[in-house]
Amino acid sequence: MKRLSSIIDSGAETVREALGKPANAKVGLVLGSGLGFMADRLEKSVKIPYQKIPGFLASTVIGHEGNLVFGELSGVEVVAMQGRFHCYEGYDPADIVTPLYLLKRIGVEGLIITNASGGINTDYQAGDLVVIRDIINFSFHNPLIGENDDAIGPRFPDMSTVLDVDWYDRVKNRLKEKNKELKTGTYVFALGPMYETPAEIRAFRYLGADLVGMSTVPELIACRHCGIRPFGISCVTNMAAGVLMQKLSHQEVMDTANRVKDTFASLVKVVVESYA
Numbered sequence: 001m002k003r004l005s006s007i008i009d010s011g012a013e014t015v016r017e018a019l020g021k022p023a024n025a026k027v028g029l030v031l032g033s034g035l036g037f038m039a040d041r042l043e044k045s046v047k048i049p050y051q052k053i054p055g056f057l058a059s060t061v062i063g064h065e066g067n068l069v070f071g072e073l074s075g076v077e078v079v080a081m082q083g084r085f086h087c088y089e090g091y092d093p094a095d096i097v098t099p100l101y102l103l104k105r106i107g108v109e110g111l112i113i114t115n116a117s118g119g120i121n122t123d124y125q126a127g128d129l130v131v132i133r134d135i136i137n138f139s140f141h142n143p144l145i146g147e148n149d150d151a152i153g154p155r156f157p158d159m160s161t162v163l164d165v166d167w168y169d170r171v172k173n174r175l176k177e178k179n180k181e182l183k184t185g186t187y188v189f190a191l192g193p194m195y196e197t198p199a200e201i202r203a204f205r206y207l208g209a210d211l212v213g214m215s216t217v218p219e220l221i222a223c224r225h226c227g228i229r230p231f232g233i234s235c236v237t238n239m240a241a242g243v244l245m246q247k248l249s250h251q252e253v254m255d256t257a258n259r260v261k262d263t264f265a266s267l268v269k270v271v272v273e274s275y276a
């Protein structure tokens, strides 16, 4: 456990050196598949490649650049993880969330966690942005397995609200002023890296899932563990296997994420503006 603390300490020191001053971002962003472009929309940005920061792994997936980017969005200081790590890359779930503990150490209080997902709920369509209200951990992997560092968080964290409800209410009210509504749903974490089978999707629907993906749940668990307020946003890049009787591909995921770039960027802005 001392190892985790010392990794976080040296990561925080690396960040301070790269910025030339202590970090001042209260809001963080984890950018999922095809959504990393958002980090390039930050103003006054400073980019630190993951390989320079202790505690960060290497991004191995196309569409996950691998930079920690500090900057401003709508005048609010933020820090973005441009690219994330997945269990299917062979990484230990505990190592996947080390960067989040580092974000917490440098002052991040609220984290917008984004991803690409398959739509299980047939009210959704490709291109929809859905707020993650609850999760089902069908991967049976967990970043908290192993010795617990009580200085970081409790052994048995409460997960009864996966979404920061106050933050969500502020976002909802702001959108209402613009006559816009947000969908919410339950996200099921399937390990991947294969896309699911139609039978698995039927089973997930029966269990109450609206969205399926291969990420996000470790990060949401880590947030609740260490006391970061989480706000998950899923971009439905395709309907899940068997829903439309068509094959699934990473290209489709990237193409849809690309198509909804501007809508996604406006939503993220509203969520950032609503943090305080």
Ligand code: HPA
Pocket (backbone or CB within 6 Å): 116, 117, 118, 119, 190, 195, 196, 212, 213, 214, 237, 238, 239, 240, 241, 248, 253
């Ligand atoms: N399944 C799992 N992960 C995904 C999907 C999907 O259909 N689409 C984007 N990420």
